[in-house]
Amino acid sequence: AQKVTQAQTEISVVEKEDVTLDCVYETRDTTYYLFWYKQPPSGELVFLIRRNSFDEQNEISGRYSWNFQKSTSSFNFTITASQVVDSAVYFCALSEISNFGNEKLTFGTGTRLTIIP
Amino acid sequence: EAGVAQSPRYKIIEKRQSVAFWCNPISGHATLYWYQQILGQGPKLLIQFQNNGVVDDSQLPKDRFSAERLKGVDSTLKIQPAKLEDSAVYLCASSPQRGPTADTQYFGPGTRLTVL
Numbered sequence: 001a002q003k004v005t006q007a008q009t010e011i012s013v014v015e016k017e018d019v020t021l022d023c024v025y026e027t028r029d030t031t032y033y034l035f036w037y038k039q040p041p042s043g044e045l046v047f048l049i050r051r052n053s054f055d056e057q058n059e060i061s062g063r064y065s066w067n068f069q070k071s072t073s074s075f076n077f078t079i080t081a082s083q084v085v086d087s088a089v090y091f092c093a094l095s096e097i098s099n100f101g102n103e104k105l106t107f108g109t110g111t112r113l114t115i116i117p
Numbered sequence: 118e119a120g121v122a123q124s125p126r127y128k129i130i131e132k133r134q135s136v137a138f139w140c141n142p143i144s145g146h147a148t149l150y151w152y153q154q155i156l157g158q159g160p161k162l163l164i165q166f167q168n169n170g171v172v173d174d175s176q177l178p179k180d181r182f183s184a185e186r187l188k189g190v191d192s193t194l195k196i197q198p199a200k201l202e203d204s205a206v207y208l209c210a211s212s213p214q215r216g217p218t219a220d221t222q223y224f225g226p227g228t229r230l231t232v233l
Contacts (some may be wrong), residue, residue: 004159037224043206044120045160045224092160104173105222107159 002027002096006108013082014116020112021077023092025062029053033095034068035105040088051075077094087115119143121225123209129231135197138228142191142211148172149186150222151194152208160208166192196230204232 003026013019025034036048051061051068059066063080079086089112093105122141130136142149147168152160163182164174168189181200186192196203206227211220212220 035221042226043229044209044226045210047221047223051220093159103220104162104165105160107161109157109159 002029002092002094002106004092004106004108006090006092006111008111009109010112010114012114015084016081018078018080019082019113020111021079021090021092023075023077023108025073025075025092025094026113027073027096029096035095036065036066036075036077037091037093037107038088039091039110043093045091048077053116082115082116084117087113121209121211121223123207123225123228124196125228126226127229127231130199131233132201132232133198134194136230137193137195138207138230140142140192140194140209140225142209143223145213146223147189147214148212148220149192150210150212151184151192152210154206154208154227156205163194175210199230199232201232204230206230 005024008022011019032053034051038046038048049066056068065078067076069116075092089110091110092108095103095105097103123141124139128136149166151163153163154160163177164184165172166186168185182196184194194207206229208227209225210222212222214220
């Protein structure tokens with residue numbers, strides 16, 4: 001069965017500090033996708049990134065960067081120079097093909113990030 | 118482009134009552150998902166529709182939960198009768214098409230249900 005572990009339940013950092021959110025996954029699939037979503041207090045899950053299992057290049061988007069390491073089954077997310085608006089719950093997710101042939105996401109339990117002004 | 122719409126945003130009911138949630142996906146999106154998110158947990162898929170057909174309802178408690186997607190557009194999720202453990206946020210999401218390319222799912226704001 002697929003599993004996503006986000007061991008950090010809550011993290012607090014002072015504004016402008018860098019912070020890394022960890023994500024470790026388990027899968028027997030050779031082809032899979034990994035995702036990060038942000039859930040602000042409004043409740044809506046906001047898509048941040050999707051990464052194919054064959055593409056291990058790190059990605060940077062503004063202050064956000066992602067480190068995908070297949071060898072350690074990790075897909076970590078770093079926010080550089082954090083801002084108060086980054087305060088949210090962040091979810092890592094793994095796609096799988098179910099027994100019904102459809103694709104479904106397995107989410108981690110989330111990491112609540114608080115940026116202190 | 119309008120996002121996924123859900124209503125109501127909040128609902129408080131007594132146990133054993135019935136409740137219904139509505140979702141309108143992004144225009145043109147063939148696939149629609151309903152998730153249950155219990156406080157402190159990640160979302161869990163309840164049911165997935167492809168157009169107006171059910172693709173996966175393996176985690177839907179069918180003795181009390183039902184969902185439909187008439188005409189392959191908007192969808193309704195119903196709970197009858199509600200239990201205390203149904204208190205959660207119910208999220209609707211949509212994506213352009215079915216896998217296997219892992220379409221990005223776009224989520225609505227959710228409906229927060231409290232069962233007293």
